Amino acid sequence: MRPAAFRDIAHVGSVELFTSVPEETRDFFVDLMAMKEVHREGDSIYVHAWDDYERHTVKITGRDRAGVGRTFLRAASPEALRRRVAAIEEAGLGTGWSEAEFGLGPAYLFADPDGHEMGLYYETERYVATEEHRPSLKNQASAFPGRGANVRRLDHVNFLASDVPAASAFMSGTLGARATEQIVTDEGETAAIWYSVSDKSYDLVYTSDWLGARGRLHHVALATDTREDILRAADVFLEAGVHIETGPHKHAIQQTFFLYVWEPGGNRIELCNAGARLILAPDWEVITWTQAERAKGQAWGLKTIESFHTHGTPVID
Template sequence: MTEPIRDVAHVSAVELFTPVLAESTAFFADVLALEEVYRHGDSVYLHTWDDYESFTVKLTARDKAGIGRTWLRARSPEALARRVTAIEAAGLGEGWNSDEPGYGEVFQFHDPDGHPFGIYWDTKRYEPSDATRPALKNQASRFPGRGANIRRLDHVNYLAAQVDAAEGFLADVIGARPSEQIVNDDGSKQGVWYTVCDKSYDLVYTRDWTGTAGRLHHIAFAADTREDILRAADVCLEAGVHIETGPHKHAIQQTFFLYVWEPGGNRIELCNAGARLLLAPDHQMITWTQAERAKGQAWGLKTIESFHTHGTPPI
């Protein structure tokens, strides 16, 4: 048996496309309490208050909503080299790029479903201004004390035409660990949850009911407590943000959640940061059956229909 090597440290940032850049920027800055750190071309970069890196979200103007590139930080230069070798061997590589503010050399690639990724080692750390300097030196920036007070990026849930192909990509190319899965009665995979660290999940792929490749289900951000998620619902209500469903509790991964749509149309999940940790190095994949999944949430209202049908870009 070959010992697994965990070469990816964490999911560091994600790019979202939006047809209403100003409105989406205001949502992330005013409602979620991210800090705008810089602009480059037709993109706005924003930072969650406890992210050690210089940006967490990149918003890029496009005619339709959707997901752009997801960035992964390698654990070392040697880890980066190993992942690049695996990516190229899988035929998914696109080449090196150094145009992204905040990063050094980034190796760009895509998953089997067409979602773009980048992996890197060299990074520019966040430097607080006088206005955002924290009282505690072990914190990236000052606690914002406004809006939803989002602490960090938590995970990304992609829609995929072929979940099985995505699963092979996660395990063999990225080197992620399996956490939980939904297996249909016919043996096909409805969804898979994988982790690159000790959190219970970082990268999720669920089947796109339209059979379309390259779409997004949601990206998720973590606040500190369940009370923060409840307050976020009030914040979103006052701001006129579309609340799709929640707050409720998922059975899968036990996440306490609120789903909203940002102005561009992308689904955003807000969840509590106290996620389950997978400390067992030999964790066994948890399997949920089609019947168990049909029961819905652990508690709360029945899952709304749009949760299964809405994705970006829209079909």
């Protein structure tokens, strides 16, 4: 069932990653993922995926340890922005407006109940390709890179949460996202839940943090055009000495073809391709997966490896 405020958020705009080795993380995204560096400011490096219409896709910020910074969400209209800001303020989780974000107009800053920092905006600066990167087709943002992983856009962000039900209530009740799939334990507790703000099958995910910590990251996912891009990327990462955690394979939940690697700072990055799978039904019913079903592994039988349940950033000893 769609929340009343569904469609007030258009999509996930960009995400900030913390890393103790920002130059190495930058090289990972630029050299291996085929993204472009577009800006530097203070301790941050901004990179852009080739068909992202906005000014940047990932903000890389130097910190003493890895983790997720602020995730930005674009509102569908100025009116939608005002409605969601009012709802966030009513929830008591807003921190105020900022006009200091690169490539964005006024952005309302807030945090979810688990402490993940977020920002909501409408006005944005569109990416304009340089002559070197001008596309042959005028309906794409930049020239097709034809190298590395060829990531096209940001797909989703998966947060770890100490209290998944609280984060879930905020996502649906305050932001107006709709749940599409979930994992429920034998005790009836929601262990993970996938949310969509569009026709995509999911945009934001909350997974239970096995350490009970707050504000951590499970992974950031970037979308490729094809499965073949992911298969080639596995060889690219192999030759570059990048840690391949699991995959390539196909998820049972959401049916996403995937590859998980760790960028040099330690954050988990997913390359994903969901094909043409969209959620078009206005009365979609949430798909629930049990513990027994999840224990079977991924769609083609690959077992979920231990680190997928134990690694999150920042790392906690």
